[in-house]
Amino acid sequence: MAHITRPKSISVVTIIAIVLILLAFPMLFMPSVKRMGDFVPMILGIIITLQFVSLIGVWHMKQWGVQLFIVMFCTRVITFMFLDLYGFRFYFSIFYSVLFIIFFLIHYRKMDGNL
Amino acid sequence: MVFTLLKESILFAWGALLANKLRTFLSLLGITIGIFAIITVFTIVDSLERNIRGSVQSLGDNVVFVMKWPWTFGPNYPWWKYMNRPVPEYSELDEVERKVKSAEAVGFCISARKILKHNNNTIENGMVSGWSYGYGQVKNFEIVDGRYFREDEAEGGYNVVILGHTLADGLFPNNEYPIGKSIKVAGRNCKVIGLFKKEGESMLGNTMDNQAVVPYNFARLFMDVKSESSDPFIAAKAKPGVTNEQLKDELTGIMRSVRGLKPLADDNFALNETNLLSKNFDGLFDIVGIAGAIIGGFSILVGGFGIANIMFVSVRERTNLIGIQKSLGAKNYFILAQFLFEAVFLSLIGGIIGLLMIYLLTFAADGVIDMEITLTRSNIILGLTISVLIGIISGFIPAYGASQLDPVEAIRTN
Structure with missing residues (x-):
């Protein structure tokens, strides 16, 4: 199994991304989210969890991590639009997620294509 | 094939949990307390909200009250304007x-x-x-x-x-x-x-x-x-x-x-209607709900760390076994699923125990206070969802680490 050294910049960006993703987790408990429906916290929770999983993939320099991150970013944006969850948090999450995606794509070729 | 692997992973995880009963109990205790704290707060808030909304409804949705004081609250309430009415x-x-x-x-x-x-x-x-x-x-x-x-x-x-x-x-x-x-x-x-x-x-x-x-x-x-x-x-x-x-x-x-x-x-004079009361209570319940979410969130966080810690120990203990499994042809995703299921199981059992405790508490509360406190479907779903997600979040890192182990090095480990 070939070992790919993780650039320091990826480490820093991934840690920041993990912290931002985990800070979004308490959103599941918000009364306003609960009021939208019984299954809305579950859907948002799955999105946040899979984003977290994708970042673990990026941390291990796996291409599936970047792919999953992009898929979950799109899912998150579509879900937020459907749920009408616009606001500062929504636009801010788009902003930093796009930055992360660009950064991950720069390093994409160096990453391992296996699971 | 997939189902067989799934079944094997579950049985393997279940066996590992049963083999260390005390450790299993202690690690799921964190999640039990977390789920108990957060869902208890939500259950009480929901019940209070339902009770107050019921009381407001009994006053009538389509009724306007002519009164001296308006039903608005807050720091900028100009009471001096109303007191001479x-x-x-x-x-x-x-x-x-x-x-x-x-x-x-x-x-x-x-x-x-x-x-x-x-x-x-x-x-x-x-x-x-x-x-x-x-x-x-x-x-x-x-x-x-x-x-x-x-x-x-x-x-x-x-x-x-x-x-x-x-x-x-x-x-x-x-x-x-x-x-x-x-x-x-x-x-x-x-x-x-x-x-x-x-x-x-x-x-x-x-x-x-x-x-x-x-x-x-x-x-x-x-x-x-x-x-x-x-x-x-x-x-x-x-x-x-x-x-x-x-x-x-x-x-x-x-x-x-x-x-x-x-x-x-x-x-x-003031013309009051029940939706003024509802609006005021909406704000109050949101604050209580957010406070509950923060308190419960920290409890869950502690529970999640507990599970992550136990999973790292579990992987370390079974490194040798992982090596043998891999050398016999076990795929990476099988090892990943095995440890991930173990973490999710732990967390889910903890969550279910927490929910059962709340369910029993609602029965006890029925006898003590003259107000209906019910564990609602949405809170049960929320409790189970949080348990599973915390299990995945806290178990994924050790599970993925285990799946990436080199079989030769893993077998050599004592």
């Missing part, structure tokens, strides 16, 4: 009743705490309300035994009373039948003609259970009708198809003309 009077009700077109019914109500007595049974500070006949058509209530007072009884100020469940129980213990019996209300004889249906505890304190209702014209004999302490108000119920806004507009015009206010003068 006059209280609504019964004479104003006649004018409103005569002029209003968009109201189906109009009524007047005053209330005060008085002594109620029957033989040797006394209730100090019983809530006695004086209703005009029309208020019976405005207010939502149910009479289980007896009747509401007739129009002539209301107009003539007959000494008749309708009792709430708690007052009836207090004045007539030992299952004595109260209808037709005479009680003393503020020292005056009064005949019981009806009993209100039991409503249970109300957070707003407006339950009919602890109220004795008499005709207004009888109540004014022993209550100070011009005093603010009697909390007098006029209530108007909108006709079907008429919005509260339309009714408020009409009432504003009528009240201004009744009180002879000049065109540029401010209103010296």
Whole structure:
């Protein structure tokens, strides 16, 4: 199994991304989210969890991590639009997620294509 | 094939959990406490919210109350503007009743705490309300035994009373039948003609259970009708198809003309409706909910760290076994699934125990407080969702690490 050294910049960006993703987790408990429906916290929770999983993939320099991150970013944006969850948090999450995606794509070729 | 692998992963994880019962118990305790804390707060908040909304609903969605004080709260409440306003009077009700077109019914109500007595049974500070006949058509209530007072009884100020469940129980213990019996209300004889249906505890304190209702014209004999302490108000119920806004507009015009206010003068009355109360409570419940989420969130976080820690230990302990499994052909995803299932199992069992504890607590609360506390479907779903997601988040890193181990190096590990 070939070992790919993780650039320091990826480490820093991934840690920041993990912290931002985990800070979004308490959103599941918000009364306003609960009021939208019984299954809305579950859907948002799955999105946040899979984003977290994708970042673990990026941390291990796996291409599936970047792919999953992009898929979950799109899912998150579509879900937020459907749920009408616009606001500062929504636009801010788009902003930093796009930055992360660009950064991950720069390093994409160096990453391992296996699971 | 996939199902076989899934089944094997689950059985393997289950076996590992059973092999270390004490460790399993201690690690799931964190999640149990977390789920218990967070869902208990949500259950209590939801139950309180339901109770208050029920109380607000009983006042009527389509009812506008003419009062001295507006139902708004907050730091910028200009109380000094309102304190010199006059209280609504019964004479104003006649004018409103005569002029209003968009109201189906109009009524007047005053209330005060008085002594109620029957033989040797006394209730100090019983809530006695004086209703005009029309208020019976405005207010939502149910009479289980007896009747509401007739129009002539209301107009003539007959000494008749309708009792709430708690007052009836207090004045007539030992299952004595109260209808037709005479009680003393503020020292005056009064005949019981009806009993209100039991409503249970109300957070707003407006339950009919602890109220004795008499005709207004009888109540004014022993209550100070011009005093603010009697909390007098006029209530108007909108006709079907008429919005509260339309009714408020009409009432504003009528009240201004009744009180002879000049065109540029401010209103010296407040028009309140139940949605004002609901809005105020929405904000309050949101704050309590967010506080609960923060407290519970930290408990869950601690529980998640506990599970992650246990999973790292578990991977370390079974590194040798992972090596053997991989050398016998186990795929990376099988090892990943095995450890991930173990973490999710742990977390889910912890969550289920936490939810069961809350369920038992709701039964215990039923016997202690006179308010329905229920563990709702949405809270059960939320509790289970959080458990599974915390299991995945805390278990993924050790599980993925285990799946990436080199079989040769793993077998060599002691």
